[in-house]
Amino acid sequence: MFFHGTSTVNEKGHLQIGGMDTVALAKKFGTPLYVYDVALIKERARGFRKTFEELNIKAQVAYASKAFSSIAMFQLVEEEGLSLDVVSGGELYTAIAAGFPVERIHFHGNNKSPYEIEMALKAGIGCFVVDNFYELSLLEDICRNLNTKTQILIRVTPGIEAHTHDYILTGQEDSKFGFDLQSGQADEAIKLINTFEYVELLGIHSHIGSQIFETKGFVMAAEKLFEKMKTWKEELSYTPKVVNLGGGFGIRYTAEDDPIPVSQYVVEIVEAVKKKVEELDMQMPEIWIEPGRSLVGDAGTTLYTVGSQKHVPNVRKYVAVDGGMSDNIRPALYEAKYEAILANRVNDINEETVSIAGKCCESGDMLIWDIELPKASADDILAVFCTGAYGYSMANNYNRIPRPAVIFAEDGKAELVVKRETYEDLIKLDVPLKQVLNQK
Numbered sequence: 001m002f003f004h005g006t007s008t009v010n011e012k013g014h015l016q017i018g019g020m021d022t023v024a025l026a027k028k029f030g031t032p033l034y035v036y037d038v039a040l041i042k043e044r045a046r047g048f049r050k051t052f053e054e055l056n057i058k059a060q061v062a063y064a065s066k067a068f069s070s071i072a073m074f075q076l077v078e079e080e081g082l083s084l085d086v087v088s089g090g091e092l093y094t095a096i097a098a099g100f101p102v103e104r105i106h107f108h109g110n111n112k113s114p115y116e117i118e119m120a121l122k123a124g125i126g127c128f129v130v131d132n133f134y135e136l137s138l139l140e141d142i143c144r145n146l147n148t149k150t151q152i153l154i155r156v157t158p159g160i161e162a163h164t165h166d167y168i169l170t171g172q173e174d175s176k177f178g179f180d181l182q183s184g185q186a187d188e189a190i191k192l193i194n195t196f197e198y199v200e201l202l203g204i205h206s207h208i209g210s211q212i213f214e215t216k217g218f219v220m221a222a223e224k225l226f227e228k229m230k231t232w233k234e235e236l237s238y239t240p241k242v243v244n245l246g247g248g249f250g251i252r253y254t255a256e257d258d259p260i261p262v263s264q265y266v267v268e269i270v271e272a273v274k275k276k277v278e279e280l281d282m283q284m285p286e287i288w289i290e291p292g293r294s295l296v297g298d299a300g301t302t303l304y305t306v307g308s309q310k311h312v313p314n315v316r317k318y319v320a321v322d323g324g325m326s327d328n329i330r331p332a333l334y335e336a337k338y339e340a341i342l343a344n345r346v347n348d349i350n351e352e353t354v355s356i357a358g359k360c361c362e363s364g365d366m367l368i369w370d371i372e373l374p375k376a377s378a379d380d381i382l383a384v385f386c387t388g389a390y391g392y393s394m395a396n397n398y399n400r401i402p403r404p405a406v407i408f409a410e411d412g413k414a415e416l417v418v419k420r421e422t423y424e425d426l427i428k429l430d431v432p433l434k435q436v437l438n439q440k
């Protein structure tokens with residue numbers, strides 16, 4: 001059995017999260033239901049911050065809010081003293097509505113609109129992570145019009161792509177994001193910013209991938225960035241005050257995954273940076289990171305109610321639940337793998353191999369292929385683990401299925417932090433045909 005954080009089995013044989021019986025939660029709030037283990041989110045946030053503090057390094061840990069954004073989540077992130085990475089006007093709007101300190105907000109994105117840039121400038125956000133030449137000029141122009149200055153990082157592609165255990169070294173990285181380091185695009189960007197009046201270059205940013213289990217990729221990226229920084233110092237008299245090494249720290253979705261503790265990423269990144277700083281005789285920059293998944297991924301569990309089943313003799317048994325790709329699109333999108341249990345029968349012995357089907361009208365709407373479970377019946381509660389990142393944030397209304405509710409569970413208390421969408425919500429934005437209206 002594979003539990004995270006405060007997850008445990010209670011005397012009724014039910015899965016308990018944050019001291020709350022998940023079967024009782026399912027009954028009270030309905031399913032599908034996302035349940036977050038708040039203590040685990042706090043543990044991760046503190047783990048990142050404490051490691052930087054112990055190493056006596058000036059740092060910012062920014063939560064990559066694309067993993068899961070909601071007002072309550074942003075308030076929790078604020079309480080934990082983290083910064084916030086947003087990538088759209090919508091995420092920024094949510095952060096402002098949550099009362100998040102604007103100076104700790106970093107605005108990402110490869111195609112920010114003039115409207116979004118203006119909105120962020122008027123709010124007074126901490127910095128922009130600028131992605132391309134178009135944005136650089138747009139930002140300077142909008143700043144001039146508003147007569148306001150701003151700080152930026154430029155996103156560079158260091159030519160290292162990391163996914164889990166694979167590293168791909170590419171000369172000129174084929175990515176839609178950032179200024180290419182190899183071909184000199186980043187150098188050109190720095191030269192251009194030097195001519196600007198309103199935009200100040202605070203530092204550089206790189207993000208090498210996701211679900212990374214080793215520190216090697218981050219170390220390689222840091223080394224490449226510092227080699228380049230050496231030439232910027234010599235040729236452009238520019239030394240970044242901030243080096244942001246992005247997010248991507250891996251988590252344990254299934255027993256096959258073997259992540260390292262968050263502190264180890266930080267320690268090895270800092271060591272690599274320190275080594276380069278000494279070697280190249282440079283000033284130690286502030287180090288920023290942007291974890292998303294590793295802060296909320298394994299803190300989230302989705303509860304579903306089991307419904308229909310279909311047995312294809314000698315092939316497989318499908319067990320269908322009341323959600324699917326509408327609340328978790330990752331299996332369909334990336335063949336992401338998950339583990340699950342029957343939350344109301346945790347102590348029961350696994351008896352059969354089944355596949356968990358969603359209720360959407362798509363053959364690809366499968367949540368888990370070939371999982372061992374006790375013989376499930378209708379109304380059993382299936383708990384799928386590690387759905388806290390890119391679950392709710394990628395949820396959609398395919399087949400007009402309302403998005404689930406979200407619960408924060410901690411110390412025997414459960415708080416509803418996102419309400420379940422209703423059918424009324426689903427048609428709220430629809431505008432009937434004028435013809436139909438006129439007939440009334």
Ligand SMILES: Cc1ncc(COP(=O)(O)O)c(C=O)c1O
Pocket residue numbers: 064067085108207209210211246247248249290291292293294389
């Ligand atoms: C620029 C940037 N920073 C941070 C993240 C967060 O990554 P993760 O959730 O894997 O930590 C992402 C993910 O796409 C990203 O693109």
